[in-house]
Amino acid sequence: MIPRCLFVGLFSLALCAQERPLILEAARLLDVRTGKMEAPARLWVQHGRIQAGTPPADAETLDLGDRTLLPGLIDCHTHLLIPAGIGELGYLKRSQGDLILAGVVNARKVLEAGFTTVRDVGASAEFGDVALRDAIARGDIAGPRMLVAGPALSITGGHGDLNGFPPHVHTHAENIVDSPDAARHTVREWRKRGVDLIKIHATGGVLSNHDDPGAPSFSPVEFKAIVEEANRRGMDVCAHAHGDVGILEATWAGVRSIEHGSLLSPATAKEMKARGTFLVPTLYALESILLPGNPYQVPEGSLAKARAILPLRRRGFQVALEAGVPIAYGTDIGVFEHAQVAADFRYLVSYGMTPLQAIQSATLVAAELLRLGGEIGSLDPGHRADIIAVEGDPLKDISTLERVRFVMKDGKVVRKAVG
Ligand SMILES: [Zn+2]
Incomplete structure (x- = not known):
């Protein structure tokens, strides 16, 4: 019956x-x-x-x-509250209510695609990700179990800042920290608002203006202050990082995972392996930026950065795989359409994993990264x-x-x- x-x-x-x-x-x-x-x-x-x-x-x-x-399945790098294709100016035209409602819709899409747990790493201000997590946990709406990071911490002019606007355009930037003391204060504030972990931008990024994905962001002493304070509050730190120096410095500081890891060198991969630092590769996101016809309306400056990084990141991924770095499934959905949350499996395999390794990355390894290995x-x-x-x-x-x-x-x- x-x-x-x-x-x-x-x-x-x-x-x-x-x-x-x-x-x-x-x-x-x-x-x-x-x-x-x-x-x-x-x-x-x-x-x-x-x-x-x-x-x-x-x-x-x-x-x-x-x-x-x-x-x-488990996705360790989502942005449920970021509508795909929101574009460079999209945030200036959307209210927090808009973004939270988008999160409700995306949460259901991701669950129906088979992803029962996600780690959401970087929502805009107002901590809508915390509210979404709690509404799902109460059973009020359908969605995956969520761990959330709130807005990602960034340096002034970094990947998490809004760059390239004239000085009279003031942007809301409570996630910008430029000293160890400011970093500690912000980590404490985020904890108070209910996040599960801290996300930082350890290098520049692709979908941001006037920053270099290859260049590190925080100083080593700032990296250390963030990780130490987060750990003291019982939280892990994950670090967006493309360039090798930023990956290495964040790894030395003790972050739990490196997101993207595009330009990873063999020496840094060895260091990650030795310290048990995870890589969350987000392979399809970069491919989606360069899809024919530019469906996500990515600005030319970001397209140029994606074109420069794409051919190098296959090697970076393979370096991690060869070194035995634990690789956990993560997509960066929000960069592309949320319903395509399973798209990375094909890319993990085409970049060199066996199908079993790809499945393990979204189950066993991801659960370990989230410290939920005894549960999921x-x-x-x-x-x-x-x-x-x-x-x-x-x-x-x-x-x-x-x-x-x-x-x-x-x-x-x-x-x-x-x-
Ligand atoms: Zn991301």
């Missing part, structure tokens, strides 16, 4: 709490640790978690047919019942992860595409 909750819409998620035990059956289940395919697949869930042993006699059964079960990232008994199903065998065709047919989060069915 199929549980009633499968037939009610997303507006009634609260009704779908799996109070009765539910057995999930499918043709296959991928053990993401070993790469072994179990066939047939059978597991059971109750109280939002995967259960051990034999299911009780009153359990309902949901047969998902010729599909493969996998853990819910694999289908172990006791873990949260975050489960997806895809057609066919994702180890043979990685693009099947772009067509997720079934999504369960915390034991609740949120998507079941029939056929």
Whole structure:
């Protein structure tokens, strides 16, 4: 018998709490640790978690047919509150309310694509990401479990500043810090506003004016102050960084992950590996900036930077892979359309990962980066019942992860595409 909750819409998620035990059956289940395919697949869930042993006699059964079960996916670099293609001037035309409503819509798209957890790293001011996280956690709206960073910390003129405007145009810039003391104050302020982690811009960026992606931003003493203060408040730091010096200095300061990592050298990769620093590569974002016809309306200056970096970053990624740096899945959605959150799998494989490594990056490795390895990232008994199903065998065709047919989060069915 199929549980009633499968037939009610997303507006009634609260009704779908799996109070009765539910057995999930499918043709296959991928053990993401070993790469072994179990066939047939059978597991059971109750109280939002995967259960051990034999299911009780009153359990309902949901047969998902010729599909493969996998853990819910994790994106470690999202911008749910940034509309794709907002462009250089978009922020000056959007209210905070606009951006938060965009976040509500994007959160559902990402969940329905099979991503049950995200780390959202850089929303604009007003901490709408904190509010979105909490509304999802309460069950008020549909979306992935979120860890949020608030606005990313930047130097004056850095990737997180609004550059290139005449002096009489004043921009809101409470995320700008230019000294160790200011950095400590801002980290404390962000913690007070409810963030889970701190994001910094350790180098210049692509989608910003008058800064160099290759150049480091903060001084070493500022990097250290940010990480030390964040750690004292129980938070990790993630660092946007393209250039090698910024990657190295942020790594030395103790950041948890490097985002993008485009121009990574072998010596710096060795340092990351030794310190256990993760790389979150965001491969498709840069490709999407250079799509024919410029659908995201990227300004010419940023297109030029993307053209310069793109050929170098494949090597940077391979350097990390060869050095054994832990690589966690991250997309930078917001740069491109949120519904395409699974696009990076194809690029991870075409840049040199095996399909299993790519899947592990979005499950086991991502869960470890988020320090949630005991809760999510694999289908172990006791873990949260975050489960997806895809057609066919994702180890043979990685693009099947772009067509997720079934999504369960915390034991609740949120998507079941029939056929
Ligand atoms: Zn980003």
